[in-house]
Amino acid sequence: MGFEPIFFLPPSFINLLNLHYLKNFIRHYTTATYIDVLHSPFVYELYQSCIKKQTEVPLVFKEIETLRTQLLHNNNFIAYTDFGASAHYKGAKKNIKISSLARKHLKPARIAQILYFITHHYPYQHIIELGTSMGITTSYLATGAQNHINARLQTIEGCKDVFGVAAKVFKQLNLGSAIKSHHGNFDEVLPNILEEIPSLDLLFVDGNHSYEATMNYFNQSLSKIHNTTLFIFDDIYWSTEMTAAWEEIKCHPRVSVTVDLFFIGLVYFRKEQVKQDFKLRVF
Ligand SMILES: C[S@@+](CC[C@H](N)C(=O)[O-])C[C@H]1O[C@@H](n2cnc3c(N)ncnc32)[C@H](O)[C@@H]1O
Numbered sequence: 001m002g003f004e005p006i007f008f009l010p011p012s013f014i015n016l017l018n019l020h021y022l023k024n025f026i027r028h029y030t031t032a033t034y035i036d037v038l039h040s041p042f043v044y045e046l047y048q049s050c051i052k053k054q055t056e057v058p059l060v061f062k063e064i065e066t067l068r069t070q071l072l073h074n075n076n077f078i079a080y081t082d083f084g085a086s087a088h089y090k091g092a093k094k095n096i097k098i099s100s101l102a103r104k105h106l107k108p109a110r111i112a113q114i115l116y117f118i119t120h121h122y123p124y125q126h127i128i129e130l131g132t133s134m135g136i137t138t139s140y141l142a143t144g145a146q147n148h149i150n151a152r153l154q155t156i157e158g159c160k161d162v163f164g165v166a167a168k169v170f171k172q173l174n175l176g177s178a179i180k181s182h183h184g185n186f187d188e189v190l191p192n193i194l195e196e197i198p199s200l201d202l203l204f205v206d207g208n209h210s211y212e213a214t215m216n217y218f219n220q221s222l223s224k225i226h227n228t229t230l231f232i233f234d235d236i237y238w239s240t241e242m243t244a245a246w247e248e249i250k251c252h253p254r255v256s257v258t259v260d261l262f263f264i265g266l267v268y269f270r271k272e273q274v275k276q277d278f279k280l281r282v283f
Helices: 013-017 020-033 039-049 060-072 098-105 110-120 137-146 160-173 186-196 210-223 240-251
Strands: 076-082 093-097 126-130 154-157 179-183 201-206 230-234 257-260 264-268 276-279
Touching: 020 240, 039 110, 039 276, 060 098, 060 110, 060 137, 060 160, 076 098, 076 160, 093 098, 093 126, 110 137, 110 201, 126 137, 126 160, 126 186, 126 210, 137 160, 154 186, 160 179, 186 210, 186 257, 201 210, 210 230, 210 240, 230 240, 240 257, 240 264
Parallel strands: 126 154, 126 201, 154 179, 201 230, 257 276
Antiparallel strands: 076 093, 230 264, 257 264
């Protein structure tokens, strides 16, 4: 049962200009565990059912990817309000082409599809995504979650125009009723959602990549975790701040297992599990 020994460049070429990212990418791919020597049955099962490249994929992948291609070729302008960590002035508006934003923001298909397999395989009920952007990854999460009758996905986006683009994507995929979209700042909307849900099964953090914000979302969301809750953090090597947050999360006393896929990091709180940090390759 070998791992595909392929050494691919990361899909986001912009990040090749980011020395911190590049250095960690090389470190990751030279130290990641091969699945043959993975001794944790829990992580082995996660790998086999969700991370490993699946030979059969659902038809909906093609539909979502068609919409991604349309966004990547859409030269209409929208007013983009940046709330994220790279914003020089939070809340400042600028006109930007949908295609440029799609190139910058959307998670590569391979990673978004891993998220689909996770929500499809595990019966997560209360799912929160921070950072809808144009809804491509949200659509993968939501279609996977449709495998479980009680699953509820809530997603938050701060920019009004981007929120509008995502709404159209959900409509085209008939996902309008499967997704509860919130327009607003994570800092204001997340506490309300956490208050309203009985427990949190899956949290996907893909926005506002600063150390402080990431740690805040992590600490706030801990109030609703249970033994099988999963937190996923995007872009853990995007900056030294994000890597510092990732290292701190790994050491948190309530965290047991972490799985570092370089592009995203998975965090588990399973009490029966020995504390262990895994690094696996996805490309
Ligand atoms: C990297 S994009 C998300 C990409 C998306 N998950 C995907 O792969 O399709 C991050 C999004 O989070 C939004 N965002 C960042 N910080 C935010 C905040 N504090 N409140 C609300 N939205 C925020 C940005 O406007 C942006 O659309």
